[in-house]
Amino acid sequence: SQELEQSPQSLIVQEGKNLTINCTSSKTLYGLYWYKQKYGEGLIFLMMLQKGGEEKSHEKITAKLDEKKQQSSLHITASQPSHAGIYLCGAPLRAGGTSYGKLTFGQGTILTVHP
Amino acid sequence: ETGVTQTPRHLVMGMTNKKSLKCEQHLGHNAMYWYKQSAKKPLELMFVYSLEERVENNSVPSRFSPECPNSSHLFLHLHTLQPEDSALYLCASSQDRLGRPSTDTQYFGPGTRLTVL
Numbered sequence: 001s002q003e004l005e006q007s008p009q010s011l012i013v014q015e016g017k018n019l020t021i022n023c024t025s026s027k028t029l030y031g032l033y034w035y036k037q038k039y040g041e042g043l044i045f046l047m048m049l050q051k052g053g054e055e056k057s058h059e060k061i062t063a064k065l066d067e068k069k070q071q072s073s074l075h076i077t078a079s080q081p082s083h084a085g086i087y088l089c090g091a092p093l094r095a096g097g098t099s100y101g102k103l104t105f106g107q108g109t110i111l112t113v114h115p
Numbered sequence: 116e117t118g119v120t121q122t123p124r125h126l127v128m129g130m131t132n133k134k135s136l137k138c139e140q141h142l143g144h145n146a147m148y149w150y151k152q153s154a155k156k157p158l159e160l161m162f163v164y165s166l167e168e169r170v171e172n173n174s175v176p177s178r179f180s181p182e183c184p185n186s187s188h189l190f191l192h193l194h195t196l197q198p199e200d201s202a203l204y205l206c207a208s209s210q211d212r213l214g215r216p217s218t219d220t221q222y223f224g225p226g227t228r229l230t231v232l
Contacts, residue, residue: 004157008160026185033220033221035223040226040228041225041226042119042121042205042208042223042226043205043223044224045220045221045222047221048220061200088158090158090221102160102163102171103160103221104157104160105157105158106157107155107156107157108157
């Protein structure tokens with residue numbers, strides 16, 4: 001089965017600092033989702049990457065997909081306390097057939113931003 | 116975010132109780148999912164429904180019983196649960212492309228925090 005490993009598991013930064021979270025897959029990636037979760041709440045969709053080399057940005061968050069490395073990275077520029085939470089990556093379980101959008105998730109990265 | 120709602124938000128139950136979790140999506144999607152999120156574990160897919168038909172059951176114990184009466188509603192019926200079933204239960208929905216590879220985004224509800232005593 002496909003596994004996603006996120007690093008680091010937790011991260012504490014000062015407000016204004018840049019940071020990067022990585023998500024590495026044990027198998028070929030056919031797409032990659034990034035979500036953010038506040039503790040005890042649901043997941044908020046951030047962005048989806050579908051093609052190798054693809055890069056997307058939303059406000060101060062940028063995500064890239066490196067198919068060759070079977071890896072995606074999430075970069076936050078000039079972090080703010082509002083960025084704090086748990087970041088999860090998710091990937092489709094298989095590329096073809098009726099996948100029904102099933103996703104496998106990483107274990108999450110806990111981000112703390114100190115003002 | 117009101118696209119996917121879940122009730123109740125918190126539930127405490129004894130091992131002999133029977134309760135149900137409810138999920139409703141207002142996004143016009145045709146697929147719905149139940150996930151379990153336990154402490155220090157990745158999100159685990161439990162059940163998948165596409166067009167109200169169960170298409171996936173990830174070896175979930177029979178004490179969890181899903182029901183999907185229509186494409187907008189999903190229930191998870193609980194009975195004789197164990198303390199290790201305490202977790203955050205998340206519902207999600209997406210637009211499945213029926214037989215074609217789907218990478219459509221799943222949208223999640225706020226979850227139900229379940230505690231089994």
